[in-house]
Amino acid sequence: MQATQIRASVLGLLVGVGVLCSMVTANADTTSPDTSLAQGRQLRRAGKENDALAELRRARAAAAGKGDVAVKIEWEIARTHIAKRDFASAMSTCKGMSSSAPAASHVCAAEAHLLWRRGTEALTEVAEVAKLKDVPLDARYYAKVAEGRAQELATKDAEADAAYKKAIEIADDRADAHALLGAMQHRLGKDGVPELRRAASLDARDPVVQYELGRALATDPGKTNDAIAAYERAIAERPTFTDALRGLTEAYLAAKRIPDAKKTAEATLKSAPNDVHAHIAMGRVALAEGRADDALKEGEAAFKLMPNEGKAKLLVADAYAKKGEVDLALEAYQAAYGLDHGDASPLVNAARACLDAGRPTSAKAFAKKATQDFPAHAPSWVMLGDAFVADKDVPSARAAYETAKKQRDADVAGIDAKLARLRDARPQS
16 A cells, blocks of 8 residues: 555544454454454454454354364464453463463463563573474464564574574564564664565564564655655554554654644544653644744653653753753753763754854764764764854865765765755865
8 A cells, every 4th residue: 555545644544444343343253263363363453452352252262172273363362462461361361272282372471471571481481392392383483583572672682683583484474573673673773674674565464564664764864755654554554553653753744744743643642642752742743833832841741751751851952942042952952861872862953052053162062972972873973064064164074974974874965965065165266
């Protein structure tokens, strides 16, 4: 489905999926266990866990506890309990398979432990699978997937990488391991897009796959429209997917599609009124519309909900900068960076605020700190170049821009335009 077909309205998507879910439930009694299993899985993915459980329990009754489909139904019921964050019910369902499908039971239990980030317990369950003979493909594949997730929790990225790649060897035509591997590669600053595109090609209706693809694409300024399309596909499948709604809002803002960003931010807040990041997204929209006071209110509300959230403090800082209150902005930028040393934005934005206030020396200091702490971050180098331009240091500006161009997240066209302006500004001999 093309982005132009999807983007008509987030509210329209809400209605559409609701109708689909009602149709699925109405027709459940006439379907086979396999079909009912597929419908239950799709309902879970759509965020309709209660409807999914009702559908899956009908499937369970139709399967009568016999055959491979019965195991898959029980496993899907457990995964639906996990989606509801009901650990006890999930674990009870997993353990209920111990006699008929011991391998599946152990892997299912590992997935349940991962709900609460219990990596050690998950690996213990996976180890039990290795002791069994004639383990079915499903259990072998998902055991490696669970192992990879547990190793990621322990920050053992090399071991997680190996587990995901082993899962792909077992079943290359399944999306899960490709998606997890791609998302991890993106987190580590590598190009995870190929793996995520592979996952999307295998399971285009998985909202989590589309969301992770959108996140990875959003870091490339040249792929903002592709990121929007991926986020829109995620929301088409799960209209209440708060993370995807936030990501879509940010992507719309990056594309300067402010009305779309505002509509999506409002839908996010409606879905999650106490969500910190939903308030931040709404504040970002307010800033884009020039409403600095409203942005400040949203930032302060978000910070009150979560006082250690750096992005909330960053919004506050940006709002002060928009209002021209530079000293308050710089104080907030420094606080934001203190809360999140993994985000270069407070340093880059502080440098920009200093430049706008006619303080090139302070701008250079913040930009140099950004390039030192984030040497592979193109916007930091661009900001340093801008600061050198303001200080009339053309050779240093040119060097900073050229360094920026070499980074993976570089807006090459925009940087080339800055370099061209430097050439045009050179005095003629």
